[in-house]
Amino acid sequence: MSLDKDTVKNIAYLARMRVSDDKLEPLAGELSSIMDWIEQLQELDTDGVEPMASVSDVTLPQRKDAVTDGNCQAAVLKNAPDAVDGFFTVPKVVE
């Protein structure tokens, strides 16, 4: 499984991560060698095997649909890099 520069650029965009052009080639090499190594999984016959998402075989617990927390706007915003007037801010998204 070989990944080329364009594929890496596309995955980086899907992950919303800027990767500079000079890093694409070496990354394509590294990721290809990792994926080549992972390719060994295809040797195994896994037909009829259930995929395992979690080791805990308990059913997820349910709780009452009730408010248990709140009124902590200041604490929520405390670490925001650019909070204004009680809000998080983002660059303009509507023209």
Add this chain to the structure above:
Amino acid sequence: MTKLTDLNIATARDGLAKGDFSAAELAEAYIQAVEAGRDLNAYITETPEVALERARESDDRRAKGDHIGAMDGIPIAMKDLFCTEGVLTTAGSHILDGFVPAYESTVSANLRSAGAVMLGKANLDEFAMGSANITSYYGPVKNPWKAKGGPSDGKDLVPGGSSGGSAAAVAGGLAMAATGTDTGGSIRQPASFTGIVGLKPTYGRCSRWGVVAFASSLDQAGPMTQTVQDAAIMLGAMAGHDPKDSTSAPIAVPDFEAAITGDVKGLTIGIPKEYKMDGMDPQIQALWDQGIEWLKAAGCNIKEVSLPHTKYALAAYYIVAPAEASANLARYDGVRYGLRVPGDSLDDMYMNTRGEGFGDEVQRRILIGTYALSSGYYDAYYIKAQKVRTLIANDFKTAFQDVDAILTPTAPSAAFALGENQDDPVAMYLNDVFTVPTSLAGLPGISVPAGLSNDGLPLGLQVIGKAFDEGTLLNVAATLESAAAFSAKPDLSNSKGGASS
């Protein structure tokens, strides 16, 4: 009198109870050791004020005859993956710049309730991704041990990872014990590299709430200590059901310390034949054989077992863990906390922030995870890896029908020099070959220091237990510990600013 920094949890507990010294004196001795040992880079943030305050509170409780917790007055390092209220929490990453949590992780809160004294936040691989503690934004951690002879003679060595700061702090006398987290070996491998005990509990034993997430189906917190008894004491203080983590097991925490009876007669110990790998270091094989002899001598029955899918565990792990990481790390968006690098649009700001904020190894894993989860590859990689995970978990289920615990080496080598294995990610991943299968199966594993390499570096043996049977695990580990009588310590006299200077 013994130096205060030579004590462990059990001996300090006795000394505190007898009034030989105060928690404040203990904290002060460690604060000095932490300052003197800065060359190891074991801590990202030192918290001497917090330590002294909690130590005084502990002394007050004792003076008043209040309830004394299992860790009362014990100075520990907290891996900087645990959110700590009011104290900078970095996960070893640039992207969490300036993040001061408004809440406390359940595990660190449990330790605090048990009276533990936090000395600071220990360095780690960025987002716990690494096996050498070289990916931290805050620089690599040095192993307090040095090789005598051999290719690494006199060089700075890695402490293992990702809990490398925790391991170096305990081995170097800069903390009496430390918290770690283990996703694929991040407690056990650094414990082996630094000659200490490291226990990864059963998945679900400790709450993950407030621990910066890497791979949620694998992450588990555990103790890193000087002795097996200390690991039992500290695990008891960390563990417990937590409604805030839906995967936290709703079962009672047993008395782990009481489980260490020293009697392992009649237990059956499994030796997985697939762990005898081609090209295995003869020193590691010899140590493993020695471990088998020790357990035989203690009255255990030894039985060869088969874990036939072992060779596929690492490859499955390197799909499952990055896939979960790519989803978990999507939260670092430059909006709610941490680093923000401006951009012309929302996408541009995300890309700049995440491009600059994540280091190389974290980016590699996010890219692999994103690729494995992307349309057209999801079934071929992610679902395939999850199916292989089922096969690996079933291997252990079958083996544990016949045995009470399994004995293996912890890592394929002793600590290596800083800069080695750095150019080839896959070579680095192989460090976790003996620890990853246990993680995939969610089982508990412990590394016990059992011997020295030809170059004088510590080597660990791993005991793997049944789910939620840490008691048997600790009992077997304590048997190995007393048979090995591992008493070697790193020579800190030569290292600039070593703890004993």
